[in-house]
Amino acid sequence: MDQIKIGKFIAKCRKEKNLTQSQLAEKLNITDRAISKWENAKSMPDSSIMIELCELLDITVNELLLGERIGKEKYFEQAENNLIELQKYIENQNKLQINLSYIFRITSLIVDFVFAFIILFGTIDTLSEIILIITFAIVSFICLFTSSHIELLIGYYQCNKCGNKYIPNKDFFSFSMQIGSKRYLKCPKCHKKSWNNKVLTK
Numbered sequence: 001m002d003q004i005k006i007g008k009f010i011a012k013c014r015k016e017k018n019l020t021q022s023q024l025a026e027k028l029n030i031t032d033r034a035i036s037k038w039e040n041a042k043s044m045p046d047s048s049i050m051i052e053l054c055e056l057l058d059i060t061v062n063e064l065l066l067g068e069r070i071g072k073e074k075y076f077e078q079a080e081n082n083l084i085e086l087q088k089y090i091e092n093q094n095k096l097q098i099n100l101s102y103i104f105r106i107t108s109l110i111v112d113f114v115f116a117f118i119i120l121f122g123t124i125d126t127l128s129e130i131i132l133i134i135t136f137a138i139v140s141f142i143c144l145f146t147s148s149h150i151e152l153l154i155g156y157y158q159c160n161k162c163g164n165k166y167i168p169n170k171d172f173f174s175f176s177m178q179i180g181s182k183r184y185l186k187c188p189k190c191h192k193k194s195w196n197n198k199v200l201t202k
């Protein structure tokens with residue numbers, strides 16, 4: 001999917017309809033900043049808004065995703081290509097988010113080390129030590145919670161015993177052991193505990 005082409009296409013169709021960014025935004029009940037972001041290829045319209053946007057611009061969702069008008073004879077061929085492209089786009093976005101969750105996790109580890117170092121080897125009074133420990137606990141918790149939350153939103157875990165792909169239970173997930181992209185989880189299908197691999201697609 002070519003975001004730059006899509007952005008230019010949105011701008012072109014909007015101008016053909018004699019609409020300013022703010023007028024289009026108003027019709028869609030969103031901010032004109034969002035329109036500007038689409039047109040500058042910084043983001044894509046949400047799925048919830050795509051149909052309404054296409055109706056306003058007098059184009060099909062297919063044409064929107066391709067970034068140009070399609071003749072009737074090419075329509076179905078292009079529809080299939082667009083579906084594949086869309087799936088690739090989603091997979092890439094998922095990879096980005098997973099990497100983000102690892103960054104949070106690594107940040108939390110670094111924070112742990114720095115704090116442990118200060119508490120063990122620094123010459124600080126008891127009050128400072130208590131403040132440090134509390135701050136340390138909060139920062140670590142936020143990092144771990146955020147990264148777990150992102151991970152839970154994306155993809156599945158695959159059971160090492162039976163191959164079942166599933167989304168783990170949220171509470172259990174937060175407290176499970178983790179090494180890299182593997183987690184020690186109990187499979188809901190075969191009920192066996194094993195190191196489960198993170199997979200992005202089912």
Ligand SMILES: [Zn+2]
Nearest residue numbers: 159162187190
């Ligand atoms: Zn299993």
